[in-house]
Amino acid sequence: MRYVAQLLTLVTLFGARAVMAAPPHAHQHGAVTLAVAIDGEQLSIAMEAPLDSLLGFERAPRSEAERRAASELLARLRNGGAALFKPDAAARCTLVTAQVRADVLEPAAQPAPKDGEHADIDADYAFKCTSPNLLRSVDVGLLDAFKRIRRIEVQVVGPKGQHKATLERPARTIPMQR
Template structure:
């Protein structure tokens, strides 16, 4: 029981943070971490913020919109601009959404079963940058607001070395600074 109790407490404490993430139109979540010379960003946004709808794409105009949004999201170095002096280069982007097939998002993964219910749907995007001068990395300007007018706020969490910070970004205050 002494071994089981700490494990159960850990699961109980950790589970609500993920399970209670609110799905709120107009708001996205961004997790930023710096580990050595790698800058990682994980974006979670309601599909409505990006596409203007959350249902499974059904019509050619829906498919075209998904492809257009995927192309914008894949240009991660235009959406997330790290401190210039750090000389960061985008290594890769991964996109996923339960309501959209991976191929439509430009992923090579085998197709997953598309969601068929009518609940709210999100898109997850992961970005990895390699920085030639990581000591110079002091901020990331988030330019998602320029491309996605439905995003009003981004709740950002940062872990960089000994620094942990939270910020609420907006079109007028778009830089995460540390």
């Protein structure tokens, strides 16, 4: 439980996104960041991605086709978390919640980014695992689902410690332990 206390302290002090944050210049098209944590029966996955990596643009949709693509993306991320992230079957994990935020795409959005600014999409997925001790890896379907993604940077925190991983095609599996 020590690792959970450390992670919770970081989250409390800096906010969940700050734990994953990189310097402002680190926003890179084609790169996605994941923070993965296992705490008891809960598996949490937080994703941050430039909208361009998932959608092809980083601004409010301008045409009907862009509005449709944005709506489909939001629905896919909100409803497809179990398809995008597949924990080991032996761990018997079930998706409990999926929260997706992309202010620039939402009807009541914040002001759109100015020219040259970047817009991201944030998503948080929570799974309940009835056999968390059997969780050895998580299969990630993002590289298959979104062809613009070239690299996924992953931070993992679990009962055996923490580690980083990088996924690039054809790799798609996050090891939960090292």
